[in-house]
Amino acid sequence: MEGRKYFDPEIETMNRSDLEKLQLERLQWQLKRCYEESPFYRERFKSAGIKPEDIRSLGEIVRIPPVTKQELREEQLAHPPFGRYAVAPREDWAELHPSTGTTGVPVNTIWSHRDVKTIASWTARTMWSFGVRPGDIVQNAFSYGLWVAGMSVHYATQELRCFVLPIGAAMTERQIDYLLNPGSTVLICTPSYALHIAERLAQRGVSPEDIPVRRGCFGGEGGTEVPATRKKIEEGLRIDAFDYYGLAEIGPTIASECEEKAGLTWAEDHILIEVVDPNTKERCQPGETGVLVMTHLTKEATPMVRYWSNDLATVTTEKCACGRTHARSLGGILGRADDMIIYKGAKFYPIQVEKVVRGFGELSDEFRVELTTDERRGMDICTVVVEQLAEKGDAETLMSHLKKGLREELLVTPEVDIKPVGSLERTTFKAKRIVDKRKK
């Protein structure tokens, strides 16, 4: 098993036309069962005036209206506790995984017993692609419990015959103890937590040379593919760092980078991926940035048909240098459609601020984008708040270089507030980058 390049060679290197044929077969199976078994979907199809058999090609899926998280939430409130979008019968249900619920009521999604196996297998495939092998000691610092990602990585380590430390997002000191002894070889967590562990490691006087960890995969939020962030994680922990992506409604760990570090590779035999313009709702041209819309091809319990993820990315179907043929999102997730900041007529996302901030050695890894109102002039003010590392450089020069860097990336100059290191709160989970204090 160790010497194999791919986890599932036939699927991972399948030529595009065979892959699309497989997708269409699975899509038609999925649409038919959604129509027959779920009143929620049947009503949606009917109001759009379509039947499953009307979808005869992958492109025709655009005729089905996308489903948003808000619609799932309303459905769940109208038909508690699970809504009517569960397609598999109750006796097949295995696990409940609601969305994290940072905004509003959590949306329930369910894994059937077969879904658990499918998810374990696609996650094992992603982990294999970034170099996890049997015998690796995997420190799984994704949260366990209801949050999906901890469980999927856990199941995948069994599939891969690894030794797993199911630590979850526990205390940072404990994470470091386990990195030292037994000496994990793989670390999995959010990128902001990886940076925090690296920061604590340095403060504790542990050299990254003294820990055997050699690779890590970081998801739950974007950032791993921001070059300066990746470099900080890789140098701070002396590892190769790879990007990871998933979401509760679709499933965890559905896309990861391979050893080429050439963007998130989608498990296209399990999901159909589209990129849609957030304003016009039309399909984007190849290479254009838009919202990821995803359809489950194999999910049994709560399949999503054209789920509007609100995550922005581009997708290419160009074959990867590793030989895999599945679509990739270069640069990973570029932001949330509703995280777009409009300031003085320019549009930008927190990930662009991150790109600039992380390029400055004088600054810590933390930053915030604060939005406030200048009541006297009745305008919004956008301030980028950063932390200066105590011993480094003169604040005035730093301020002017930072403003210049931000202007080049964002095409507008925000205010800048440089605070002493430690002023901004650290997180073990997903970092909250935008603080909106505007008077509405």
Ligand SMILES: [Zn+2]
């Ligand atoms: Zn690749």
